[in-house]
Amino acid sequence: MTRPTLSLSHVTLRYEHGITALDDVTLDVAEGERVCILGPNGSGKSTLASVLCGLLAPDEGCVMLVGELACTSVGVDFDAYRRARRRLGLVFQNPDDQIVTSVVEEDVAFGPENLGVPSEQIGERVARELHRVALDRYAQADPSRLSGGQKQRVAIAGALAMEPQVLVLDEPGALLDVRGRRGIMRVMDKLHDAGTTIIHVTHFMEEALAADRVVILDKGRLVLQGTPQKVFSHSEELVSLGLEEPFVSRLAEALQARDVTVPWTCDEDQLLDSICSVTSEAMPADGQAKRPRDQLMRAREGSYRLAGASSEDAIRADSLSYSYGDTDAREDRRPALDGISFRIPRGSMTAIVGQTGSGKSTLLRLLCALEAPDAGTLVVDGIPSNGRRQRRQLHGHVGYVMQHPERQLFAETVWEDVAYGPTNLGLPAQEIERRCHEALALVGLLGRELSSPFHLSGGQQRLCALAGILAMEPRILVLDEPTAGLDPHGRAQLRAIITDIHARGTTVIQVTHSMDDAAMAEQVIVLNEGRVLLDGSPAEVFSPSTEQTLRESGLGLPDALAWAMRLEDAGVPVGTPLSIDELADAIANLVHEEVEHGL
Amino acid sequence: MAFRISLGRYVPADSPIHRLDPRAKIVCGVALMVSVFFIQTPVQLAFGWACALALVLASRVPAGKVLESIRPVIAVLMVLSLFNLLLVTSGDTLVSFGPLRITTDGLWAAVNYSLRLVVAVIAANLILLTTTPTQLTDAFDALLAPLSRIGLPGHEIAMVFSLMLRFIPTIADEASAIVDAQTARGGALAEGSPIRRVRAVVPVIVALLASSLRHANGLSRALDARCYEGGAARGHWHPLQMHPSDWLALAVTAAYVVVLISLG
Secondary structure (H helix, E strand, O other): OOOOOEEEEEEEEEOHHHOEEEEEEEEEEOOOOEEEEEOOOOOOHHHHHHHHOOOOOOOEEEEEEOOEEEEOOOOEOHHHHHHHHOOEEEEOOOHHHHOOOOOHHHHHHHHHHHHOOOHHHHHHHHHHHHHHOOOHHHOOOOHHHOOHHHHHHHHHHHHHOOOOOEEEEEOOOOOOOHHHHHHHHHHHHHHHHOOOEEEEEOOOHHHHOOOOEEEEEEOOEEEEEEOHHHHHOOHHHHHHOOOOOOHHHHHHHHHHHOOOOOOOOOOHHHHHHHHHHHHHHHOOOOOOOOOOOHHHHHHHHHHHHHHHHHOOEEEEEEEEEEOOHHHOOOOOOOOOEEEEEEEEEOOOEEEEEOOOOOOHHHHHHHHOOOOOOOEEEEEEOOEEOOOHHHHHHHOOOEEEEOOOHHHHOOOOOHHHHHHHHHHHOOOOHHHHHHHHHHHHHHHOOOOOOOOOHHHOOHHHHHHHHHHHHHOOOOOEEEEEOOOOOOOHHHHHHHHHHHHHHHHOOOEEEEEOOOHHHHHOOOEEEEEEOOEEEEEEOHHHHOOOOOHHHHHHOOOOOOHHHHHHHHHHHOOOOOOOOOOHHHHHHHHHHHHHHHHHHHO | OOOOOOOOOOOOOOOHHHHOOHHHHHHHHHHHHHHHHHOOOHHHHHHHHHHHHHHHHHHOOOHHHHHHHHHHHHHHHHHHHHHHHHHOOOOOEEEEEOOEEEEHHHHHHHHHHHHHHHHHHHHHHHHHHHOOHHHHHHHHHHHOHHHHHOOOOHHHHHHHHHHHHHHHHHHHHHHHHHHHHHHHOOOOOOOOOHHHHHHHHHHHHHHHHHHHHHHHHHHHHHHHHOOOOOOOOOOOOOOOOOOHHHHHHHHHHHHHHHHHHHHO
């Protein structure tokens, strides 16, 4: 057997306060291998990534990195670490922190300059890597003007220009939208084909499917490893760890639970074939669909319209325009919002989708009365938002959960931070206390009132920030990508809390990158270049007929619908399901109905 | 509220000013900035302004960008002018109300002091607008080399300066997001009594500090990962080299300073 490129044996690493980040981890990575590391927040993934790229030395155990014996039972060899680090690349979550200059090509050259690479070679490397990440055209651009996905690709090019033997990517897609993540995955595929060893830490199970090997960490211990097929088949264990399975295997399980005989798999094509074969067995020879596909759709639309018509509007926007004008230093002087009109019924759950730069964030700022529209009218909770006084009044009606709301935390204790909003509303002390208590109970942080918000875990910080807004008891809650950067457990927890808040009668409006989240809302508004592209129920917005429109504006379909369309192409008509359960039901119906028919 | 700071953002273009060696550019720029303090007469002021405008033209930086970078200092210059107008009492009296006297000297001082400072601001901004942060770092590095020789961290000072320029817009964006969030929680920075406003600053500053520390942590991880180890072993993609045009620029600047002073 050849020597592994990276080798950890019995590695243990403790932080101050006695937290054990890694606990007796043994891991070998072969040359050219693509390893994916999964695990809930706080499981030690990032620490493991840092150890693997030579930035952290463990307290115990042996570390061998690209042929350098860096850490043994005798001690740490800092020179070996220095040598190893020159052949290890790292890209992590926040692209803003990784870019050190304000010209793309200069930034890519930074690493090679540090390595002392001769200047004529640096030019070649910069051009080559920018081409690899498809950013040739942006060589002279200012990184702060690029989208998150493009910035992250600059960071990858910067790491690759150092020609590392191993590239470690620590949640590179956590802060990106779907399009940005897809771009990163494409780059990784290319690198893998070119023979680079890749270590990829992620919260997205779908991304793990492309790996040769999946490693699962929990509380610093390596609990499961193997091929994706093998690891994801331990579904119960995954769920107990707060992880989830990829969509494909969840669908396979949902079908099995409905007595459809398909084998468990996490391979898309395999599942597609199995579904086709079970349905074709059951279906009559002509293979015609018995149920017209839009029957289901119409039924759903009807219920939405009914609910919409019976209540008054929480928000009504008429030809709303806003542009940053000359306060904006950008060259681009297009209006951020260009005469948009829509209404949101009281008590509804609305999703706003659109790619970066579509005007989503601007719209949210207007809805939260942080800005007055340039033209048009915006009535929020019955109050027109044109005047300064009215806007101030609205701050008590509309709760605004910004992107990464944990950044707004400031107080010494969780309690004080949550009480900040209600105190500003000038409420009596008793009322403040009641509200804080209720908000903390709702997000599950009771008992942590006296902790410093900065000592909470990432997921808890977000919940604490959310509680600070809920304590103001807003009638309308506006959330900007509330689940961004969380692990599957955190995402599920936050979704449950939002559903709970909605059930209590609050109007919920959220901007989201996830089409699956959007499909769960009652109304979906699609923005593109400052205009409303589509507005309606999820069934109206996500349908085979709108697919083209959505793709053109950089968006996709919910997984279930995308699958239904693939099945349709393969001759299995399942209608237009929007959730995994609807899809599984439709397939099961097809199989069982036809079987009865055949008998 | 939005803080959109565009101070010293590099504007890519192909111009003689962009092509200058950054060391030569910085030396010329500093000479220009210091020379404005010799401006005393209208002729000198006109000459200084003419040269500044010629430089803006030669740099091919859109005039809007230059204006934008001057805007933040306008308020300061206005206050400066006002003080000069009211406090300089030599010369002929033009108007007087009670103890206040506006004199010819005061008027001239008000005009001259602020207008000549604009020349200095233009010179400083042209350096930032036409030089990449990497070039700036390299140049400061080279110019601060004597410091390194006596044991002071010349290279590190240059690097910190360049990182500061890089992070200004990031922190500014973050600041406006935090102001938004706290405003929506009823902590309005722009409303209410002065005490209320001062109190509203704390939640913004603390959150921003926490945010900056997060960035600092991330940045240090990134610098380590990219093998940044200070100046010693560092190579350069575009090594600095003085060309005849750079020497010419220095000579022209020297001539300008001499002419400017002799006009006085």
